[in-house]
Amino acid sequence: MKIQHLTVDESLRSLDSRAGGLATAEAERRLRELGPNPVSHAEQESLARRLLRQFTHFFALVPWAAAADAAQPQRGADGRGRGARGRREGGAALPVAPCSGGLHPGAGVR
Structure with missing residues (x-):
């Protein structure tokens, strides 16, 4: 499945999410199961x-x-x-x- 070809509703459904974001309980469950989702920064050239x-x-x-x-x-x-x-x-x-x-x-x- 290519998420870029889905509508907004289809993509949210495929991610088991909703437009308003995850419920607190669901966010906590995913954090426990999957761990934090940090954003890493690439090294920059001088x-x-x-x-x-x-x-x-x-x-x-x-x-x-x-x-x-x-x-x-x-x-x-x-x-x-x-x-x-x-x-x-x-x-x-x-x-x-x-x-x-x-x-x-x-x-x-x-």
Whole structure:
């Protein structure tokens, strides 16, 4: 049974509960039988680590690699380097790299 597909009344019935909550006697019985129901908190990453992760995942590394490649002097088929023009065009990846941090699937708030 998938509780998300049930109506409110059906889900309450399946949990042996009611909209107003459990009766005191039933709550005490369940506490004795099942024990307390604590809410545990997950460990949180430090802000610095979360920020660093934004720049080191695959989709952020691609523009960094493109920018690094564009900065390297390379020779064309005619033996001439691509010069300043090639570096300027390849440098377009630099502003993209920091912006790409929030675009990967794991970038959501945790």
